[in-house]
Amino acid sequence: MYVFTVTSDTFLKARPSELAELAEDEKLLIRVKSVLDVIYYVEEEEYYIITLKTPIKGQDTWFVRKEYIEISALRSLFDFKKIADNEINSVSRSAFVGNQNFKYSADLSYFNSDVDGIEVKEEVIKRFKAQLQKTPTIQESSSQPADITKDLVDCSVFSPSAITPDDMFLVQVFVHLPEQIELAKHYAEQFDPDAKQLGARSLGIPIQRGSELAFNLSIPKLEIDDPIQQLTWNGRADSIQFGVTVPANINQKTVIGTVTVSQNTIPLGHLKFKLSIIPSASCTSKNPQLVGEVARHYTKAFVSYSSKDRTEVLKRVQGLAVSGITVFQDILNLEPGDRWEKELYRNIDQCDLFLLFWSTAAKESPWVHKEVLYALERQGSDGLRLPEIIPVIIEGPPLVPPPSELQNLHFNDKLLYLMATSK
Numbered sequence: 001m002y003v004f005t006v007t008s009d010t011f012l013k014a015r016p017s018e019l020a021e022l023a024e025d026e027k028l029l030i031r032v033k034s035v036l037d038v039i040y041y042v043e044e045e046e047y048y049i050i051t052l053k054t055p056i057k058g059q060d061t062w063f064v065r066k067e068y069i070e071i072s073a074l075r076s077l078f079d080f081k082k083i084a085d086n087e088i089n090s091v092s093r094s095a096f097v098g099n100q101n102f103k104y105s106a107d108l109s110y111f112n113s114d115v116d117g118i119e120v121k122e123e124v125i126k127r128f129k130a131q132l133q134k135t136p137t138i139q140e141s142s143s144q145p146a147d148i149t150k151d152l153v154d155c156s157v158f159s160p161s162a163i164t165p166d167d168m169f170l171v172q173v174f175v176h177l178p179e180q181i182e183l184a185k186h187y188a189e190q191f192d193p194d195a196k197q198l199g200a201r202s203l204g205i206p207i208q209r210g211s212e213l214a215f216n217l218s219i220p221k222l223e224i225d226d227p228i229q230q231l232t233w234n235g236r237a238d239s240i241q242f243g244v245t246v247p248a249n250i251n252q253k254t255v256i257g258t259v260t261v262s263q264n265t266i267p268l269g270h271l272k273f274k275l276s277i278i279p280s281a282s283c284t285s286k287n288p289q290l291v292g293e294v295a296r297h298y299t300k301a302f303v304s305y306s307s308k309d310r311t312e313v314l315k316r317v318q319g320l321a322v323s324g325i326t327v328f329q330d331i332l333n334l335e336p337g338d339r340w341e342k343e344l345y346r347n348i349d350q351c352d353l354f355l356l357f358w359s360t361a362a363k364e365s366p367w368v369h370k371e372v373l374y375a376l377e378r379q380g381s382d383g384l385r386l387p388e389i390i391p392v393i394i395e396g397p398p399l400v401p402p403p404s405e406l407q408n409l410h411f412n413d414k415l416l417y418l419m420a421t422s423k
Contacts, residue, residue, distance in 0.1 A: 003072040004036040004050065008236050009183055010068035014059065016047050019182040025057060029186070030064075032236060041071075067179065150206035153233060154178050155261055157273050158188040158195040164278060166248035170195070173215050173259055175207075176237035184237045191241070198273045205261070205268050205297050207233045212263070217242045218410040219257040219275070221250055246277065253277055260390060266319045267353065269297040270388050302351040302387065303329045304371040306361035312394050313357050325353065348375050354387040358402070358411065359395035372406060 011019060014026035030036075037053040047063045056062070158172040170192050174184040188195040207213065214230045225243035255277065260270045301320055305313045313329075320327050328347040330340075348354065354375045362368045372389065379385050391411050393399065402411050 001053065002038040002041060004038050004041075004048075004064070005070040005072065006030050006032055006034040006036070006068060007070050008032050008068045008177075008180075010065055011183070012056070012062040012064055013047075014062065016044070016063045019186065028056060028062075065179070150208045151177060151233070151235060153205055153207040154181070155205075155259070155271055156181060156184055157198045157257075157259060157271055158185070158192070159198060159273070159275065160192070160194040161196045162278055163244075163246050163275055165246055165250050167246045169244055169246075171217060171219075171242040171244055171257065171259075172239050173217070173242070174237055174239040175213060175231065175233055177235070180237045184239070187237060187239060191239075198271075205263075207263065209233055209235050214262040214265070215240055216260040216262070217244075217257065218260075219244065219255050220408055220410075221252060221255060222246055250277060258388070260388075263323065264319060266323045266325075267298065267355075267390055268323060298325050298353040298388070300326045300328065300351045301353040301355055302348050302371075302375070303327060303355050303357065304362075304368050304375075305357035306359065306365040306368055308361040308365075309357055309359050309394060316357075316392065316394070317355075344371065345374055348378065348387065352386045352388065354389045356389060356391045356409070357394050358391045358400060360400050363400055363402070369403075372409075376405075 009032050010030060012028040012030055013019075013022060015022070019027055036050070038050045039053050040051040042049050043066070044063075046066055048066055048069060050062055050064060052060045052062065054060075153175050154177070156174045156176065158174065160169045163169050172188050172191065172195060174188065176184045185197050188197070210232065212230055212232050214228060216228045217224055218227065223245040225245075227242070229240040229242070231238055231240055253276065255275050257273050257275060258270055259273075261268050301317075303313065303317055317327055317329065328351060330344065348371065354372070356362070356368070356372055375387055375389055378387060379389070389409055391402075391409050393411070399411060402409065
């Protein structure tokens with residue numbers, strides 16, 4: 001017999017198919033740290049085919065993905081026979097067999113009264129069973145160091161299929177391993193039956209477990225209850241939810257939403273999606289969809305700021321290199337004799353992230369104004385092309401109000417958390 005310990009939320013499947021292809025009685029969600037008593041198992045590509053000691057849903061044979069399972073072998077009958085013969089009053093809660101830690105079950109009902117011709121004392125077995133029933137099944141702690149390997153984490157967005165004026169709805173953002181997308185979809189639909197997945201592509205970024213991620217949602221013309229939220233990545237599919245209100249007098253047919261992902265206050269990437277705003281009578285006619293380049297991990301940043309704020313800006317940009325983002329910054333990158341204005345615009349053309357460090361001095365700087373207007377022109381009228389423009393507030397509150405042509409950049413006092421000063 002074997003013990004299968006679940007290392008991450010996953011599903012038992014009646015057959016090796018995608019979750020969407022299985023009926024409800026052909027799949028069963030099993031949570032992390034669940035323990036399965038398995039009589040027999042075989043390996044088949046990415047699955048274990050297991051035979052359970054106790055059937056579930058009337059079925060004892062299931063498929064389960066290998067990457068979410070840790071297998072432990074039970075003690076042999078010979079080991080239990082030695083304990084019985086010695087009439088030990090206490091037993092070790094874990095053992096070491098074949099150089100691998102393992103768990104054992106408290107159920108000894110499959111024991112015979114004779115093992116290898118040696119009689120096992122019935123009363124000792126009874127006492128042994130009683131003691132095991134009082135003792136939690138645990139696993140000996142591993143001597144291996146904690147796993148600090150980064151996971152390639154994806155982000156997926158879920159939303160209702162359509163929104164209407166004077167409506168309220170949820171936008172759910174999930175972080176998950178690439179192979180956990182069906183699990184994320186299952187969770188999203190459990191939380192909100194109207195949730196629909198916004199496409200299959202997502203943002204791949206390597207994240208160390210235990211790291212805190214922040215998500216900033218912006219949707220022009222719509223009101224978001226709490227636009228900046230955080231969660232800690234722990235290797236399992238997890239989510240945050242944004243409450244969004246559609247104004248009653250909105251006259252747009254579509255809006256573009258942007259979810260910006262940050263780690264340690266550093267913007268890492270974004271996802272964009274389009275929502276259709278339609279009359280209530282036709283609220284099932286359209287689905288939300290991912291748009292533009294969909295999702296990307298930032299690789300090159302342009303830093304726009306007033307020279308009066310240079311010291312403050314330098315304190316904040318140091319973390320970008322650690323995140324794998326190349327920074328163009330005039331004081332660091334331009335050599336004497338460069339054609340300054342032309343070089344600035346060329347670097348805006350090449351960047352995928354435009355960081356606008358905003359303050360009174362930046363508002364009064366003609367160069368900052370030129371740079372951000374050029375970046376806006378690069379984005380196009382729909383705002384879907386690069387670079388992604390993110391204001392970084394370095395003064396306030398109160399917020400220094402932006403000029404009218406920059407109103408669509410989603411200036412917000414809560415963005416003060418972005419690009420915090422390096423310690």
